[in-house]
Amino acid sequence: MNDLAVKQTFSLAPQNLDEALKFADYLANSDIVPKDFQRKPANILVAVQWGMELGLQPMQAMQSIAVINGRPALWGDAVIALVRSSPLCEYVVETDDGETATCRVKRRGEEEQVRTFSMTDAKAAGLAGKQGPWSQYPKRMRQMRARAFALRDLFPDVLRGMAVAEEVQDIPTERELNQAHARKADEVKQLPPYPDSKLDENADKWRGMIANNRTSPEHLLSTLLSKYTVTPEQVERIHALAPIDGEATDASA
Template structure:
């Protein structure tokens, strides 16, 4: 089977995959390579889904793998890629961002203007908003790069409001990382009484002995069975009646085998 990928190339989109099989083969190759982002390493299925999500908003396969992430079980797009996708869209007229103030008075503003619309979408995200969402002072980027995080939060809201048809509902990865993960509620352990196992059918030694006698064709072994029956009579495995029946059966079996031997001689 050919491993070639049916592709086309364009200056804007780079590698374009022509079929699902091509996409999966490409995803498998990427997942095995050093080019795979950490979260996609060794996961061709995740690579394929990232490529699919990216293609729906106009990203090439490699752009998708670099800019689409799965965070808390939800696909997301990194903020810089979201800006690039929005600004490359024919419906986008302009996107501007500002940050006013210093320290705890900072306010990030993102203004997104959609072509053909009179009024732009304006979103502000302040330190007060970050505190209300329990983000301000949070360890990680909110402590290391507070201005950048305010900017990205305002950007994410503005782009989703102004260009929902372009981003197809994808949130920014920076925003998704701040969502609290749903606590995993353990299922209650229900202790049920053990299901009684059906009692095993008791093997009747008398019936076993009868079957063994009927099947035996060696007269010497039948003679030894007589001693076995006497022992089982003494340990009360067999009743006197059962022992007599078995001894009579052995006697009849021996006579049959002797007669059979004379006929065939």
């Protein structure tokens, strides 16, 4: 009687923290794991832990979870796979009419829910035409947004509150926000210079208003700086408008 061949199997799933740490180190030095995890054992450890809570095997977790700006998130394809495999889901139906993506979802025991994302929504969010996937694959990106809204709203228990990677990628980073603030500051600096001729023209009027306590050098400068750039010499001239007796007259910058 021939011996039956026994199929040998093994699992890479770590059984304790020590094994998880070694597992993360091994995979971090591998070139076949996704780029986000190469040379980053800490990212692997986070992905494996999240994967365990979602019911994913370690290698599935690394394919399904992305670490974006330090935040773990699920790729959209993994999100719909997890939801459809859940007994809580009756169906997920996605459509797109060329302008608006629609995701219809039915959770067992509840009414159907619908979420949409249109190009109008994309424009309002500053996404339409954005360099990258939004300019190359707008239909796909609309689909991911509608899907994210629907599945995160109806199945937070299945997804364990995980964000959707395609959605997280569109959130401005701190660096991008700082750059935007810097550009805004530069725009403010582009105010036109206040002409000396106008200062000459208004000096006597302002002197009279200051003498009658109707304004002050500080108030005048505050008004000017909201519209113009002012030189240090002009600041000195305005501060030098000493109160004197004179007829108060209306004037404006």
